[in-house]
Amino acid sequence: MHAVDTRGEILEIAARLYAGLGYSAVSMRDLAGEVGVTQANLYHHFRSKDDLIRETLAHVFAQKTAPMVELLERPGTSSQRLAAFVNWFVRLLVEDRVFFRLLVRELVDGDGARLKALADSVLERPFSLVSSLADPQRPKDERFLAAISIIGLMLGHVQLAALLPYLPGGRPEQADPSVVARHITTVLRRAFHDEAREK
Amino acid sequence: MHAVDTRGEILEIAARLYAGLGYSAVSMRDLAGEVGVTQANLYHHFRSKDDLIRETLAHVFAQKTAPMVELLERPGTSSQRLAAFVNWFVRLLVEDRVFFRLLVRELVDGDGARLKALADSVLERPFSLVSSLADPQRPKDERFLAAISIIGLMLGHVQLAALLPYLPGGRPEQADPSVVARHITTVLRRAFHDEAREK
DNA sequence: GTCTATATTCCGATAGAC
DNA sequence: GTCTATCGGAATATAGAC
Numbered sequence: 001m002h003a004v005d006t007r008g009e010i011l012e013i014a015a016r017l018y019a020g021l022g023y024s025a026v027s028m029r030d031l032a033g034e035v036g037v038t039q040a041n042l043y044h045h046f047r048s049k050d051d052l053i054r055e056t057l058a059h060v061f062a063q064k065t066a067p068m069v070e071l072l073e074r075p076g077t078s079s080q081r082l083a084a085f086v087n088w089f090v091r092l093l094v095e096d097r098v099f100f101r102l103l104v105r106e107l108v109d110g111d112g113a114r115l116k117a118l119a120d121s122v123l124e125r126p127f128s129l130v131s132s133l134a135d136p137q138r139p140k141d142e143r144f145l146a147a148i149s150i151i152g153l154m155l156g157h158v159q160l161a162a163l164l165p166y167l168p169g170g171r172p173e174q175a176d177p178s179v180v181a182r183h184i185t186t187v188l189r190r191a192f193h194d195e196a197r198e199k
Numbered sequence: 200m201h202a203v204d205t206r207g208e209i210l211e212i213a214a215r216l217y218a219g220l221g222y223s224a225v226s227m228r229d230l231a232g233e234v235g236v237t238q239a240n241l242y243h244h245f246r247s248k249d250d251l252i253r254e255t256l257a258h259v260f261a262q263k264t265a266p267m268v269e270l271l272e273r274p275g276t277s278s279q280r281l282a283a284f285v286n287w288f289v290r291l292l293v294e295d296r297v298f299f300r301l302l303v304r305e306l307v308d309g310d311g312a313r314l315k316a317l318a319d320s321v322l323e324r325p326f327s328l329v330s331s332l333a334d335p336q337r338p339k340d341e342r343f344l345a346a347i348s349i350i351g352l353m354l355g356h357v358q359l360a361a362l363l364p365y366l367p368g369g370r371p372e373q374a375d376p377s378v379v380a381r382h383i384t385t386v387l388r389r390a391f392h393d394e395a396r397e398k
Numbered sequence: 399g400t401c402t403a404t405a406t407t408c409c410g411a412t413a414g415a416c
Numbered sequence: 417g418t419c420t421a422t423c424g425g426a427a428t429a430t431a432g433a434c
Contacts, residue, residue, distance in 0.1 A: 024224035107358045119365035156351020159306045166318035191386040
């Protein structure tokens, strides 16, 4: 039952290495070395490097869908649910660098097949739910764009956080998840909810 | 005077290849083949692959700074200038895929030295100007975060556009630069300017 | 399921002729 | 400034023993 799960271990370590250096910069030798098996053994579990990459992505992304959907389906006003989601997702992006980097890598480098797999396996359901975080009274078309804005704003903030130490006026606490999440929630509420503008 | 500028040609083609496949996936052989010279010749112009990568990035990013600063320094209300900048920058990200992909690559993969070089060479001055696009009456701290939101929102939108064909309710025109820019401008005005909320 | 050993191709980089 | 030729090592992938 608790026999060493070599295959799972390979996927975990592959995710970490691919996230850190990119697919082509991580050789099967490097990976095998980190896992503690021989290179040939990797070919027992996966038929090629490309196959391993695909399985790694599925492994990492699939873990996130369930909690994300669970969070988005909790009851509350759209404004409350928005705040809760932003808080959770910003924290996820900041704290799970493996997830974050693999996600960005796929968005930028992924071909049609891989993007479709990503959309189908993890993003479709959450995306529909995120669309409902904008004020329900707004037109449907705006709510679709709003969903992209909600996710995109968080993604952009976390990416640009890497530049923060080198920008004039940048201070470390501006990359703190709580600070970022609060700021983003305020921005999105002003944009997509009819609430008072004041702080 | 108009002698063939091999070095410049190498940089242009390197930018395109690195943007498309990533640094480690583009060999000096591949690059030399595309340029139409031998691999050894690359080492006459650049001392190493790493050196070539750094020079390629500097070459691509430096071209963008001047027009960006020029645009940001045009007169107008902060609201007008915001709209003009969003329009221009979204179009840049959508239409210059080389710039877009190299930028994202650096944000995610760049080490401290390369990020600092990027910040110093191209982003520092524009970033200060972007900070001034938020309503000047707002507190300074919010205006710094606002600058990150302004750039981050555009970056996020363009990245997520790749997923659009695979999301429920996604339609091609939602990736159109004019549509995206208009939406983003509306969002940012609601968030950072004290204007009427109506359409 | 894991290993050793190896085939084949490709990598970054250099030497030296023209 | 560009070339041919080559070095030493690393890449993916496979064959076959245990």
